[in-house]
Amino acid sequence: MVLSLGSCGSQARVLGLGSWESSNFELRTFTFRLRTSAFRFEQQTLRSQVSSLKTQDPRLISYVSGLASSSSLICMPPALSPKIDPVLLKDRFDRQITDLRVSVTDRCNFKCSYCRTPHGVHFAKRESLLTYEEIERLAGIFLDLGVTKIRLTGGEPLLRRNLERLVGKLSALKGLEDLALTTNGFNFYDRANRFKNAGLTRVTISLDSLRQDRFREITGYADYDDVLRSIETAKELKLDPVKVNCVLIRGVNDDEITDFARFASDWDLEVRFIEFMPIDEEEKWTRERVVTGSEILQTLKPEFDLTPVAREDASETAQKFEISGGAGRIGLILPVSEPFCGNCSRVRLTADGKIRTCLFSLVEYDVRDRMRAGATDEELKKFLISTVLKKEEGHRIGESDFVPPSRSMSYIGG
Numbered sequence: 532m533v534l535s536l537g538s539c540g541s542q543a544r545v546l547g548l549g550s551w552e553s554s555n556f557e558l559r560t561f562t563f564r565l566r567t568s569a570f571r572f573e574q575q576t577l578r579s580q581v582s583s584l585k586t587q588d589p590r591l592i593s594y595v596s597g598l599a600s601s602s603s604l605i606c607m608p609p610a611l612s613p614k615i616d617p618v619l620l621k622d623r624f625d626r627q628i629t630d631l632r633v634s635v636t637d638r639c640n641f642k643c644s645y646c647r648t649p650h651g652v653h654f655a656k657r658e659s660l661l662t663y664e665e666i667e668r669l670a671g672i673f674l675d676l677g678v679t680k681i682r683l684t685g686g687e688p689l690l691r692r693n694l695e696r697l698v699g700k701l702s703a704l705k706g707l708e709d710l711a712l713t714t715n716g717f718n719f720y721d722r723a724n725r726f727k728n729a730g731l732t733r734v735t736i737s738l739d740s741l742r743q744d745r746f747r748e749i750t751g752y753a754d755y756d757d758v759l760r761s762i763e764t765a766k767e768l769k770l771d772p773v774k775v776n777c778v779l780i781r782g783v784n785d786d787e788i789t790d791f792a793r794f795a796s797d798w799d800l801e802v803r804f805i806e807f808m809p810i811d812e813e814e815k816w817t818r819e820r821v822v823t824g825s826e827i828l829q830t831l832k833p834e835f836d837l838t839p840v841a842r843e844d845a846s847e848t849a850q851k852f853e854i855s856g857g858a859g860r861i862g863l864i865l866p867v868s869e870p871f872c873g874n875c876s877r878v879r880l881t882a883d884g885k886i887r888t889c890l891f892s893l894v895e896y897d898v899r900d901r902m903r904a905g906a907t908d909e910e911l912k913k914f915l916i917s918t919v920l921k922k923e924e925g926h927r928i929g930e931s932d933f934v935p936p937s938r939s940m941s942y943i944g945g
């Protein structure tokens with residue numbers, strides 16, 4: 532079977548369906564929106580013919596099986612060469628997944644309201660958490676499917692016992708280019724050496740205030756100096772670039788923008804201002820509390836000369852600026868005012884083994900139970916491919932039908 536199609540792209544048209552005997556083909560997939568009901572008939576035809584397709588290529592099978600829940604259709608050129616591309620995780624919008632965020636625990640010892648688990652919600656039981664061996668196995672499968680970066684998150688990942696062991700396992704996996712960690716920094720300084728030796732390449736430390744009293748108020752944690760010490764240690768160990776994440780909330784810490792820029796310059800690191808998102812436990816998010824990128828730049832203008840830095844790759848979340856005449860960088864992560872979903876390359880694996888295809892997903896896909904029921908790597912691969920095909924186009928914040936996810940950020944993994 533072959534689909535004979537016209538020019539591919541967002542406006543592609545189906546020209547016809549024919550027969551094709553060879554399973555040797557160079558598969559190129561393009562998705563496009565179904566625009567008329569006439570296409571639905573062809574979609575149906577395609578689905579019914581797929582069973583006779585002489586190929587085991589999971590990409591094609593998954594694309595086609597994904598059609599049932601999809602508003603997109605495959606556009607595939609005829610056979611051109613016997614070369615088979617590596618199987619990659621791609622969604623319906625032609626976004627390739629290269630970035631896996633792995634939450635290793637839903638617990639955190641800080642109490643930041645925009646992130647914490649609501650009162651009354653129970654933490655996952657120990658036996659429900661993925662073991663390090665299970666995470667290692669899944670990570671290996673993701674890497675086979677084209678993922679190159681893994682970030683360990685939580686909750687607070689350092690609360691998971693002997694996390695260094697997991698870092699060692701993951702860093703040994705073939706194909707991994709970048710292994711990063713996001714932490715609140717409460718005791719990273721004490722273990723940083725072990726992480727580095729185990730193969731950690733980068734660290735991002737959260738810090739929402741440079742004022743000790745305010746830091747305590749936001750986090751409920753008294754030892755602000757621990758976090759600074761962790762940042763200092765990460766710098767010393769060259770876990771570069773060391774990044775500091777600051778969630779700005781109007782009326783809470785938006786008076787510290789210039790202090791943070793000075794901090795970035797003095798410490799020669801990257802401070803990333805992140806817009807407040809509607810995923811907070813107390814549901815206090817309003818658009819008015821979001822401090823936008825243009826406001827941040829306006830605030831910094833009188834004191835800092837900022838030079839934009841070109842993105843290294845399109846899926847990067849931050850717009851970056853060098854601080855001219857000094858060291859350090861500023862990053863702006865603006866999911867609300869300037870969404871970057873069109874270039875999203877991320878999926879998340881929760882601590883209890885669910886795949887989340889978007890930070891704002893309302894559904895999760897259980898991979899843990901499949902694995903524990905004895906699924907083979909090939910079966911898991913097919914499951915991941917078909918799951919990624921269900922990835923949301925974007926977060927829909929600000930749309931009338933927006934529904935915040937039921938799990939808090941600490942549960943999902945930031």
Ligand code: SF4
Binds near residue numbers: 866890923926
């Ligand atoms: S909101 Fe979802 S689609 Fe958008 S960038 Fe975040 S994870 Fe990706």
